[in-house]
Amino acid sequence: MRNYVLKRLLFTLPMMLAISFIAFVIISFIPSDPAEVALRVNEIIPTHEAVASMRESLGLNDPFLVRYVNWLYDCLRLDFGSSYINHNRLVFDEILRSLPATLKLALFSFILVIVVSFPIGILSAVFKDSITDKVARVFMFLFTAIPNYWLGLILMWFFAIHFNLLPTSGATSFVHYILPAITLSMTYVSTYIRLIRNSMLENMQENYLFYARVRGISEVVIVLKHLFTNSLQSTMNALGMSFVQLIAGTFVIENIFAIPGIGRLCISAIFNRDYPIIQAYILMMGLLFVFCNLFIDIIQTYLDPKQRRSM
Amino acid sequence: MKRLLSDKLAILALSILVTVMIMGLFAPFFSLHDPLEQNIAFKFAGMSWEYPLGTDHLGRCIYSRLIFGIRNTVFLAMLTMVCTIGIGVVVGVISGYYKGVVDEMMMRFCDVMLSFPSQVMILAIVGVLGVGIENIILANIVIKWTWYARMIRGMVAGYNYKNYVLYAKTIGKSDRFIISRHLLPNIFSEIIILATLDMGWVIINISTLSFLGLGIQPPFPEWGAMLSEAKNVLMSNPSQMMAPGVAILVVVASFNILGDALRDMLDVKGVVK
Amino acid sequence: MILEVKNLCVSVRTKKGLHPLVSDVTFNLEKNHCLGILGESGSGKSLTCKAVMGLLDANFHLEGEVLFHGKNILTMFEKEKSLIRGKEICMVIQNPMTAFNPLFSMENQLLETLQTHLHVKNKKELLRLILEAFEKMNLHEGEAILKKYPHQLSGGMLQRMMIALCIALNPSVIIADEPTTAIDVVNQVEVIRELKKVRELYQTSMLFISHDLSILSQISDTMMVMHQGKIVESGRAQEIIFSPKEAPTKELISTRLKLIEAFQRCVKECSC
Numbered sequence: 042m043r044n045y046v047l048k049r050l051l052f053t054l055p056m057m058l059a060i061s062f063i064a065f066v067i068i069s070f071i072p073s074d075p076a077e078v079a080l081r082v083n084e085i086i087p088t089h090e091a092v093a094s095m096r097e098s099l100g101l102n103d104p105f106l107v108r109y110v111n112w113l114y115d116c117l118r119l120d121f122g123s124s125y126i127n128h129n130r131l132v133f134d135e136i137l138r139s140l141p142a143t144l145k146l147a148l149f150s151f152i153l154v155i156v157v158s159f160p161i162g163i164l165s166a167v168f169k170d171s172i173t174d175k176v177a178r179v180f181m182f183l184f185t186a187i188p189n190y191w192l193g194l195i196l197m198w199f200f201a202i203h204f205n206l207l208p209t210s211g212a213t214s215f216v217h218y219i220l221p222a223i224t225l226s227m228t229y230v231s232t233y234i235r236l237i238r239n240s241m242l243e244n245m246q247e248n249y250l251f252y253a254r255v256r257g258i259s260e261v262v263i264v265l266k267h268l269f270t271n272s273l274q275s276t277m278n279a280l281g282m283s284f285v286q287l288i289a290g291t292f293v294i295e296n297i298f299a300i301p302g303i304g305r306l307c308i309s310a311i312f313n314r315d316y317p318i319i320q321a322y323i324l325m326m327g328l329l330f331v332f333c334n335l336f337i338d339i340i341q342t343y344l345d346p347k348q349r350r351s352m
Numbered sequence: 353m354k355r356l357l358s359d360k361l362a363i364l365a366l367s368i369l370v371t372v373m374i375m376g377l378f379a380p381f382f383s384l385h386d387p388l389e390q391n392i393a394f395k396f397a398g399m400s401w402e403y404p405l406g407t408d409h410l411g412r413c414i415y416s417r418l419i420f421g422i423r424n425t426v427f428l429a430m431l432t433m434v435c436t437i438g439i440g441v442v443v444g445v446i447s448g449y450y451k452g453v454v455d456e457m458m459m460r461f462c463d464v465m466l467s468f469p470s471q472v473m474i475l476a477i478v479g480v481l482g483v484g485i486e487n488i489i490l491a492n493i494v495i496k497w498t499w500y501a502r503m504i505r506g507m508v509a510g511y512n513y514k515n516y517v518l519y520a521k522t523i524g525k526s527d528r529f530i531i532s533r534h535l536l537p538n539i540f541s542e543i544i545i546l547a548t549l550d551m552g553w554v555i556i557n558i559s560t561l562s563f564l565g566l567g568i569q570p571p572f573p574e575w576g577a578m579l580s581e582a583k584n585v586l587m588s589n590p591s592q593m594m595a596p597g598v599a600i601l602v603v604v605a606s607f608n609i610l611g612d613a614l615r616d617m618l619d620v621k622g623v624v625k
Numbered sequence: 626m627i628l629e630v631k632n633l634c635v636s637v638r639t640k641k642g643l644h645p646l647v648s649d650v651t652f653n654l655e656k657n658h659c660l661g662i663l664g665e666s667g668s669g670k671s672l673t674c675k676a677v678m679g680l681l682d683a684n685f686h687l688e689g690e691v692l693f694h695g696k697n698i699l700t701m702f703e704k705e706k707s708l709i710r711g712k713e714i715c716m717v718i719q720n721p722m723t724a725f726n727p728l729f730s731m732e733n734q735l736l737e738t739l740q741t742h743l744h745v746k747n748k749k750e751l752l753r754l755i756l757e758a759f760e761k762m763n764l765h766e767g768e769a770i771l772k773k774y775p776h777q778l779s780g781g782m783l784q785r786m787m788i789a790l791c792i793a794l795n796p797s798v799i800i801a802d803e804p805t806t807a808i809d810v811v812n813q814v815e816v817i818r819e820l821k822k823v824r825e826l827y828q829t830s831m832l833f834i835s836h837d838l839s840i841l842s843q844i845s846d847t848m849m850v851m852h853q854g855k856i857v858e859s860g861r862a863q864e865i866i867f868s869p870k871e872a873p874t875k876e877l878i879s880t881r882l883k884l885i886e887a888f889q890r891c892v893k894e895c896s897c
Contacts, residue, residue, distance in 0.1 A: 059464060064476075071480050186605035188556045188576070190563050191597040194583055198590045248723035254680055255718060256738045256790070257711020260703075267726045274728065289471040293560055297583070308564060311479045319479035326472040334467075346728060346774040 046339055053331050060327035061116065065109050068320045076101055078314050079125045121321040125314070132317045135306060136325065142212045143302035146294065147287040149222035150229070154283070158230045162237025167264055169242065177234055184231035193224040193297040210299035221298045225291060229283055236279060240272035247271070274345065281337025285330045362613030365606035372603060376422030383416035387573045396589050405595050408578075409585050410571075414595050417573035421596070424562075424574040426603060428485065429555040432492045433547050439493065440500025441543070445531060447501065448508030459505070462498040470495045474557075478566050488558055488567045496554075503546060507539040541618055549611035552604035559600055575600050627797050627830050628654040628677070628714075633689035635669070635676050635854075643686055647672050647854045650689075654798065657828040661845030661862060663838060663877065669854040670834045674800050677832075678714060679706040694797075712742040715791040717820075719803040721783035725775040732771035735790055742794055758789040761826070762819050781812025788819055792827070799823065800832045805840055817843055838881050842866050850874045 068075075076095035080087040096102055100111060115122070121132035165174040184192075197220060201209040208217050244250070245268065253263050292304025299305075303322065310318035342348045375382045384402070391411035398406050405414040447455040465473075477491035511517055511534070520530045559576030561567045568574035570581070575596040582592035635647040647669040654660050664670045675681050677691050679698050691698040693709060701709075718724055725734055732752075739751045752771075759767035762785045775783065784804060791799050801820060805813040821844060823829060835841050841848060842862055849859035852873035858865060869875045 056467075060468075063468075067476055067480050182605070182608070186552060186601050186608055188559060188563075188597070188600050188604075190560055190576075191579060191593065191600065194579065194586060194593050195597070198586055198593070202587060202590065248718070248720050249726045251680075252718055252724040252787075253726070255678065255711065255716045256741070257707050258737065258741055259707065262737070266729075270728050271726065285469055286471065289469045292471070292475065293564065296564055307475055307479070308566070311475065311566065312483065314482070316479075319476065323472060323476045323479075326469060330467070330469055330472075344728075346730075347776050 045342070049335055049339060053335055056331050057328060060331065061113055061324060062109070064320050064324040064327065065112055067323065068316050069105075071316060075099060075125075075316060078316070116324065121324075122317045124318060125316065132321045135318060136303060136321055139301055139303045139306045142300050143288060143291050143295070143304060145212075146218055146221055146225065146291050146300060146302060147284065149218050150226040150287050151284055153222055153226040154229045154233055154287075157226070158233035159237060161230075162234045163241065163264065163269060165234065166238045166241035166245070177238075181231040181234050184227050187227070189224055189228050190293050190297055192227055193221070193294060196220050196224055197297065212298075212300040212302070217298075217300070221294045221300060224297075225287060225294045229287065232283070233276070233280075236276045237272060240275050241268055244268055244271050274341070277341050277344075278337060281333055281340075285326075285333045288329060289326055359613050359617075361609055365609040365613070368602060368606045369610065372422055372426060372606075375419055376427055379419045379423060383413070383419045385413035385416045387412065387417040387420040388571050389413070396585075396592075406591070408581060408592060409589070414578075414592075417578060418575070418595055418599055421573040421575045421578060421599070424485075424568050424572065425555060425559055425576070425600070428489060429551060429558050432489050432496075432554055432558065433551060435489075435493050436496040437500055437543060437547060439497040440504050441536075443497070443501040444504025445508050445535065448505040449512065449527070449531060449535065455505070458501065462502050465495070465498040466502070474561070478561070483566050484569070485558075485562070485567045488561045492554060492557060496550075500543075500546070504539060504543065507542055508535055511535055511538055545611060545614045545618065548607055548614055551607040551611075555600065555604055555607070626653055627656055627694065628832075629690070629692040630673075630677065631690040631692070633673065633676060633691060634687070635672055635681065636686045638684050638686060645854065646685075647676070650851075650856055652849060652856070652859070654830050654832060656797075656830055657824070658847070659824065659831040659833055659845045661841040661848040662832065662834045662851060663836065663841055663848060663865075663874075664851035665836055665877065668851040670836075670851055671802055673851075674716070674802050674832065674834060678710055678716060678800065680710070711738065712794055713796050714798045714800060715794055715796040716800040716802060717784070717787045717791060717804045720807045721787060722775070722780050722807065724783065724787065727775055730772060730774055731778070731786065735771070735786070735793075738790060739793060754793045755789070758793040759786075761792060761822070762786075762789040763815070764789060779812070780808040781815060784808055784812065784816050785819055788816070788823065792823060795827065796829065798830045798832065800834070802834045803836070805835065805837065813840070820844060836877075838866065838878060850877070 071078075074092065074096075076092050076099055077087045079099065080091055080095055085091055100108060103111070119133050121136075124130045124132055124135060161173075161177050161180075165171075165177040168174055197209055200220060201207045207220055211217050247268075250263060250267055253267050258267075289304075291300075291302055292308055294300070295302040295305040296308060303325075307319060307322040309315075310322070384404070389412060391407065393411065394403070394407050395409055395411040396407060397403050397411070400406075403413050403415065405418065408414055408417070443458055447458045473495045474488075474491045477494055478487050481487040481490065514534075517530060517534050520534060558567060559574065559579075562574045562576035563580045565577075565580060568577050570577060578596040579593055582589075582596070585592055630650060630652050633647065633650040634645065636643040636645040638644075650669075650673055652660060662670045662673070672681075676685075676687060677698065679691075679701065681687065687699050689699070693713065698706060698709065725731065735755050736748065736751055739754065740746070743751065743754075745751055755771070756767040759765075759770070764770060764782065764785055770778070770782070770786075778786075788804075799820075804820070805816055808816065817840060820831070820833075824831060824844075831844075833841065833845055845862045847860065848862040848865050850857050850865065850871070850873060852871075857871045858869065858874050865874060866878065869878055
C-alpha cells in the first residue's frame with residue numbers, strides 16, 4: 042500500500058514539472074513588457090531608465106532557463122513574488138487569504154451535489170419511466186441548459202431580495218454560502234443524476250444481480266449494496282475530477298455573490314494585468330488538479346478488489 | 353431524415369434554431385430600433401408595441417438588443433465551433449490516417465492538454481492575452497480542439513480498415529482522394545452530432561465570460577453582457593434579467609435536444625459526452 | 626407432490642401486444658426426484674424456471690399455476706415469494722464467473738444469503754454451516770476460500786460454491802439452470818458428481834435444465850423436451866434417449882450423435 046502511494050507520487054513529479062513550466066511560459070507570452078506594466082500600474086512614467094532598472098530588479102535580463110529555474114526555486118519556497126498592483130502585498134499571502142472562501146464554497150457544493158444527485162439518480166434508475174424519473178429527467182435537461190450565472194441571479198432575486206431570507210453577498214457566515222453553493226452545484230447535480238442513472242441502468246442486467254435475486258436477497262439490499270456500489274465505482278473518476286472543476290468553476294459564482302475567493306482574485310488580476318497573481322493561480326490550480334487525480338486514483342485502486350492485491 | 357421528422361421535439365428545436373439564425377442574419381430587418389440608441393426618457397419602460405420587451409437602464413430597446421445579440425452570442429459560438437472542428441479535423445485526420453510518430457506525438461500533446469481543467473486554461477489564456485472577445489474565442493478554441501482531434505482520430509482510425517478504403521489504397525488512389533471521398537464524408541455526420549451537442553456548452557461558456565466583462569465590451573449587445581447589466585439593477589428592476597436569460601436557455605436547450613435526437617437517429621457509438 | 630406446474634404460459638409485453646414465449650407447460654416434481662428439461666437455446670427452458678421462481682418482472686405476462694406445496698407462487702405477494710425463493714427453492718445458475726458481486730468477498734455474499742433466510746444471527750454458527758457444506762462439495766481450505774473475491778476463483782469453484790450454498794440452506798427443490806455450460810469439461814464432471822451427491826445425501830428434488838443430452842441422461846429420472854416454448858415430449862429419461870418419438874427430440878439426439886462421430890473421426894485421424 043505505502044509503496045504504491047509512493048510510486049504514484051513519484052509519477053506525478055513530471056506532470057507537476059510540466060504544469061510549472063506551462064505556468065511560467067504562458068506569462069512570457071504576454072504582449073506587453075512586464076517591467077513596463079509594473080511601472081504603469083504604479084503610476085511611474087516608464088522612461089528608458091525606469092524600465093531598465095525595473096527589468097533588472099525583476100530579473101528579466103537573465104536567460105530563459107535561468108529565469109525558469111530561479112522562479113521554480115522561489116515557488117518551492119512559496120515565494121511567488123509580490124503583486125504588481127501593490128508591491129507591499131505578497132502573492133502568496135493574497136492567495137492564502139482568498140483560498141478558504143473558495144474551498145468552503147467548493148466543499149459545500151460538493152456535498153450538496155452528492156446529497157442531492159445520488160438519491161435522485163438511484164430512484165430514477167430503479168423506477169425508470171415513473172413520475173420521479175420523468176421529473177428528474179426534465180430537471181436534468183433544464184439545468185444543463187441554464188447558464189449558472191443566470192440561475193444565480195434568479196435565486197439571488199427570489200430568496201435574497203424578494204423574500205429577504207438570505208444575504209446577497211459576502212462570505213462572513215454559513216448562510217452566505219447557501220445560495221452560491223446551490224447555484225454552483227446545480228449544473229453538476231444534473232450531470233451526476235445522469236451519470237448515476239445511466240451507470241445503474243447499464244449494470245442492471247448484470248448476472249450478479251440476477252443471482253442475488255435468486256438467492257432471495259431483499260430488493261433494497263440489491264439496489265444499494267450490489268447495484269449502487271458497482272455503479273459508484275465507474276462514476277468515481279468523474280466525481281474526483283468534478284471537485285477540481287468546482288474549485289476552478291467558482292470564479293463566476295464568486296463574482297455574482299461577491300465572495301472574496303481565489304476566482305474573484307484571479308478575475309480582478311486579469312483586469313489589472315497583475316501577472317504574478319495569474320501565474321500563481323494557474324500553478325496552484327494545476328497542482329490541485331494533479332493531486333486530486335492522484336487521490337482519486339489511490340482511493341479507486343483501494344476500493345476495487347481486483348486492483349487492491351497489486352498494490 | 354424521416355426519423356428526425358417524426359420526432360416532434362427535435363422539429364421544434366430545429367425550427368427555433370433556424371428562426372434564430374434567420375433573425376440574427378437579418379437583424380436590421382427584424383429589429384425595431386438601433387440596439388445602441390439610448391433614450392433616457394424611456395428607461396425601464398414596460399412592454400409596448402414600440403418596445404416589445406421594454407427598455408433597459410439606458411432606455412435601449414431590449415428586443416432589438418436581443419436580436420443583434422444573436423450575432424454576438426450564437427454566431428460567435430458557431431465561429432468558435434467551426435474553427436475548433438477545422439483544426440480538429442486536420443490534426444485528427446493526419447493522426448488517424450498516417451499514424452506513426454506524428455500521431456504518437458500529437459496524441460500525447462492532446463493528453464496533456466486534456467488533463468488540465470478547461471476553466472483554468474481559459475482564464476490563463478485570457479489573463480495573458482488580455483480582455484476581449486477575440487481572446488475568449490481563441491481560448492475556447494485552444495481548450496477544445498484537442499478533444500475533437502482525439503475523437504476524429506478515433507473515427508478515422510475506425511474507417512482505415514474498412515474494405516473500400518483498403519481497396520482504394522490497393523488500386524493506388526491518392527491519399528487526398530481517399531481522405532476527401534471516403535473518410536471525410538463518413539465522419540461528417542458524426543462530427544455534426546458532436547458539434548451540435550457541444551454548441552450549448554460553447555454558448556454558455558462565451559456568454560459567461562462576457563457576463564464577467566472579459567468578452568464583449570459594452571455598449572455592444574451580447575446576451576451574457578446584457579445579463580451583467582441587468583445584475584446591476586437587480587434590486588430595482590429584476591425583470592431586466594428575464595429576456596436574455598430565457599434566450600440563452602431556449603437556444604442552448606434547442607441545441608441539446610437536436611443533438612440528442614441526431615445521435616439517437618444515427619445511433620453513433622462512442623459519441624457520449 | 627412438491628412442485629406442480631399447470632398450463633404455464635409466459636408472454637412478453639411488446640408495443641404490438643403480448644408475444645407468447647412459453648405456452649401450456651405442465652409438469653410435476655415429486656420428492657427425491659429429478660426432472661430434466663432438454664431443449665436447444667431459446668426453447669423457453671430458462672424462462673420456465675424463472676417463472677417458477679417468481680423472478681419475472683412486470684414486462685412478462687403469466688398465466689396458469691405454479692403450485693409449491695399446494696400454494697400458487699404466481700399470485701403470491703413479493704414478501705411471501707421472497708420467503709420461498711432462495712430458501713425453499715434454490716437455484717444454481719449458469720455463468721458462475723459473473724454470478725457474484727466483484728466488490729465483495731465470498732464470505733460477505735454467502736453470509737448475506739444465510740442471514741436473509743436463517744434465523745440464526747450468530748456469525749460463527751453460520752460460517753460453520755458454510756464450511757460444512759464446503760467440505761461436502763470437496764472444497765477444502767474453506768476459510769481461505771471465503772476470504773477471496775470472485776475474480777480470484779475459477780468457474781468450477783464458484784459453481785460448486787453455489788451448490789454448497791444450496792446445501793447450507795437445505796431447500797426442498799434445487800433448480801439447476803445449465804450449471805455445466807460455462808465451465809470446462811473436467812469441472813463439468815465434478816459438478817455433476819456433486820449434484821448427484823446432494824440428491825443422495827438430502828433427497829432434494831431437482832429440476833435440471835440442459836441442452837446437453839449426455840449430462841441429462843446421467844442425472845435425471847424423467848425428462849421432458851421443449852421446443853419453441855412448448856413441451857414436445859416427456860417420459861422416462863432412458864425411453865426418450867433410446868426411442869425418441871417427436872421430430873425435435875430426434876433432431877437433438879441425432880445432432881449429438883453426429884457430433885460424437887465427428888469427434889471420434891478426428892481422434893482417429895490424429896492418432897494415425
